[in-house]
Amino acid sequence: MNVGDLLTQLADSDNPRQGNGMSTPLEILSESFGHKAFRPGQADIVDLILSGKNVLAVMPTGAGKSICYQVPSQLLDRPTIVISPLVALMDNQAAGLRANGVSVSAIHSGQSREENVSQWKDVAQGRTKLLYLSPERLMQSRMLSAMKALDPALFVVDEAHCVSKWGPAFRPEYADLSQLKVLFPNAGVAAFTATADASTRKDIAEQLFAGQGEIIVHGFDRPNLSLTVSSLTNRTQQLLAWMESQRGESGIVYCLSRKNTEKYAEILREEGFNALPYHAGLSSEVRFETQERFLAEPAVVIVATIAFGMGIDKSNVRFVYHLNLPSSLEAYYQEIGRAGRDGAPSETGLIFALDDIRMRRQFIADDGSDTDHQMREHRRLDALLGYCEASKCRRQVLMAYFGETSEPCGNCDICLNPPDLIDATAEAKALFGAIAATGQRFGATHVIGVARGEETPRILQYEHDKLPVYGISDKSRQWFQGLLRQAVALRYLNVNMEAYGRLEIQPKAQAVLENDEPFKCKDPTPKKAAKSSKRRKPSYSKNPSFDERDSELLSRLKALRMDFAKQLGKPAFVIFSDATLIDMVSRKPKTRDEMLDVSGIGPSKFDRFGEAFLAELGD
Numbered sequence: 001m002n003v004g005d006l007l008t009q010l011a012d013s014d015n016p017r018q019g020n021g022m023s024t025p026l027e028i029l030s031e032s033f034g035h036k037a038f039r040p041g042q043a044d045i046v047d048l049i050l051s052g053k054n055v056l057a058v059m060p061t062g063a064g065k066s067i068c069y070q071v072p073s074q075l076l077d078r079p080t081i082v083i084s085p086l087v088a089l090m091d092n093q094a095a096g097l098r099a100n101g102v103s104v105s106a107i108h109s110g111q112s113r114e115e116n117v118s119q120w121k122d123v124a125q126g127r128t129k130l131l132y133l134s135p136e137r138l139m140q141s142r143m144l145s146a147m148k149a150l151d152p153a154l155f156v157v158d159e160a161h162c163v164s165k166w167g168p169a170f171r172p173e174y175a176d177l178s179q180l181k182v183l184f185p186n187a188g189v190a191a192f193t194a195t196a197d198a199s200t201r202k203d204i205a206e207q208l209f210a211g212q213g214e215i216i217v218h219g220f221d222r223p224n225l226s227l228t229v230s231s232l233t234n235r236t237q238q239l240l241a242w243m244e245s246q247r248g249e250s251g252i253v254y255c256l257s258r259k260n261t262e263k264y265a266e267i268l269r270e271e272g273f274n275a276l277p278y279h280a281g282l283s284s285e286v287r288f289e290t291q292e293r294f295l296a297e298p299a300v301v302i303v304a305t306i307a308f309g310m311g312i313d314k315s316n317v318r319f320v321y322h323l324n325l326p327s328s329l330e331a332y333y334q335e336i337g338r339a340g341r342d343g344a345p346s347e348t349g350l351i352f353a354l355d356d357i358r359m360r361r362q363f364i365a366d367d368g369s370d371t372d373h374q375m376r377e378h379r380r381l382d383a384l385l386g387y388c389e390a391s392k393c394r395r396q397v398l399m400a401y402f403g404e405t406s407e408p409c410g411n412c413d414i415c416l417n418p419p420d421l422i423d424a425t426a427e428a429k430a431l432f433g434a435i436a437a438t439g440q441r442f443g444a445t446h447v448i449g450v451a452r453g454e455e456t457p458r459i460l461q462y463e464h465d466k467l468p469v470y471g472i473s474d475k476s477r478q479w480f481q482g483l484l485r486q487a488v489a490l491r492y493l494n495v496n497m498e499a500y501g502r503l504e505i506q507p508k509a510q511a512v513l514e515n516d517e518p519f520k521c522k523d524p525t526p527k528k529a530a531k532s533s534k535r536r537k538p539s540y541s542k543n544p545s546f547d548e549r550d551s552e553l554l555s556r557l558k559a560l561r562m563d564f565a566k567q568l569g570k571p572a573f574v575i576f577s578d579a580t581l582i583d584m585v586s587r588k589p590k591t592r593d594e595m596l597d598v599s600g601i602g603p604s605k606f607d608r609f610g611e612a613f614l615a616e617l618g619d
């Protein structure tokens with residue numbers, strides 16, 4: 001049957017673009033994808049797409065963007081073209097869809113010409129309704145004319161922030177996509193991204209559908225991710241303490257430099273972890289193989305620069321650990337968002353160090369862009385520092401930043417372990433006084449030295465030992481660094497990067513100096529590194545019924561899943577996600593019907609794997 005026949009046959013539908021009069025979106029969701037309900041936000045987007053509207057959806061990683069277009073693709077009368085930047089991403093999506101019994105085509109450079117031709121034929125002849133390809137391939141003139149004949153109903157632009165020069169990752173090959181709206185006036189556009197601030201969103205909507213459509217921001221709250229921030233004591237020790245509670249899990253450790261990815265991967269390997277470095281300096285073969293191992297093998301830890309992550313579709317990443325400060329809250333949230341996409345409890349940790357702030361400011365100052373841009377970047381960084389130094393629920397701080405509200409979460413270090421605020425007015429006055437008295441011309445080391453009465457050559461050279469503030473406090477250097485970090489994060493002080501990181505008094509600090517305004521902060525007394533290992537183990541706390549025996553059962557189900565994955569040569573999460581297995585363990589289904597109630601299991605998955613899992617549950 002060709003596309004024309006399909007059109008005629010389906011022409012009696014109420015909706016101009018909705019061809020399949022038989023099923024509802026919810027039926028497709030449960031029959032083809034095995035999910036019992038749409039997540040908040042998904043249903044709205046599906047409805048918009050089916051009613052022919054253009055839409056830009058900003059949803060964090062793991063919120064379930066794919067379902068928003070995959071479900072409509074099965075209901076639309078003509079093909080859906082998904083524009084996706086990476087072969088690995090396309091292959092994973094395709095594998096996931098096929099495991100659910102949904103047919104799908106993908107055209108990319110990782111396949112032979114014959115294979116690509118046959119994939120195209122499947123779409124052109126109506127056997128598949130979904131075609132994945134890269135932007136550069138789509139925009140070739142031959143492909144565009146073929147595409148015209150195909151008359152797609154919908155173009156889906158994945159990673160849509162790449163369209164905008166305002167965004168964090170502009171890609172020139174994405175810029176051409178702004179022609180689609182002119183070339184294909186009959187097709188809708190649905191764009192998806194996990195990261196775009198207000199001005200970037202407007203720009204994407206303008207480029208892709210001339211602003212004629214809806215922008216939806218949804219689902220930034222990811223309650224299954226625990227949030228922990230610790231100040232730096234010793235990176236290696238902190239990392240090892242963190243990793244101890246993550247044995248047997250897959251995760252990502254982010255650091256800034258290529259060299260450090262190698263160094264920390266080596267340290268972890270020595271401790272018996274299956275850790276691999278990943279950075280842009282490695283050959284594409286090595287990077288590809290590393291990605292594949294991360295997807296296919298259990299318990300692989302990738303120690304990476306930010307080069308790793310985009311397009312990595314692995315739903316059971318159990319932790320993300322930042323050894324250094326990310327560039328902004330957007331970047332941070334996108335990076336930690338790679339954990340727990342299956343909705344199961346996952347942990348995130350971040351080490352926060354004064355040096356990192358200095359370096360980040362330097363990066364911004366050095367990047368050569370105009371001052372407006374630099375100002376924006378500095379403000380973004382300020383927001384991130386405010387998050388790190390939060391003295392109330394971290395999730396509330398995050399959600400406020402992304403424009404959503406939330407209750408105290410009970411799943412961040414502050415909720416679990418509320419910090420005592422101490423009155424540090426006297427020490428703050430000593431520190432701010434040292435900054436003022438030395439002319440706001442020095443950095444942290446020097447002014448702390450003055451307040452503590454150190455006899456460094458520099459202090460003696462400038463005769464700062466003669467100042468009235470010299471030596472008025474006997475707190476330790478580390479203690480002062482903790483106070484300073486908070487004072488910077490809370491905007492009492494500014495670190496001036498144009499002037500070698502010198503510290504400057506801000507109005508709030510002036511008020512402490514002049515009016516005796518109280519200065520309260522978290523106790524900066526250095527904590528032992530070991531304290532961080534007190535964190536809760538990944539407990540399936542949302543499932544109070546989970547006990548020892550259940551954990552053992554869960555391991556057996558995971559082993560069975562691994563057997564299937566090996567047999568089929570597919571990543572394990574393509575069989576069932578961790579969330580599905582956890583749900584299976586708490587429900588302990590005994591029949592097919594009960595099994596179909598488990599989240600993530602539809603008829604097609606049941607037919608393939610259901611009996612084997614029922615048998616394992618019955619043992």
Ligand code: ADP
Pocket residue numbers: 035036037038039042059060061062063064065066067313315341342343577599600
């Ligand atoms: P994103 O593209 O937004 O990062 P995905 O589309 O990869 O997220 O979805 C993340 C995970 O959420 C996947 O494991 C997917 O199966 C699951 N998921 C999506 N929608 C639902 C739903 N309605 N109910 C249950 N799980 C869902």
Ligand code: ZN
Pocket residue numbers: 392393394395396408409410411412413414415416
């Ligand atoms: Zn909280």
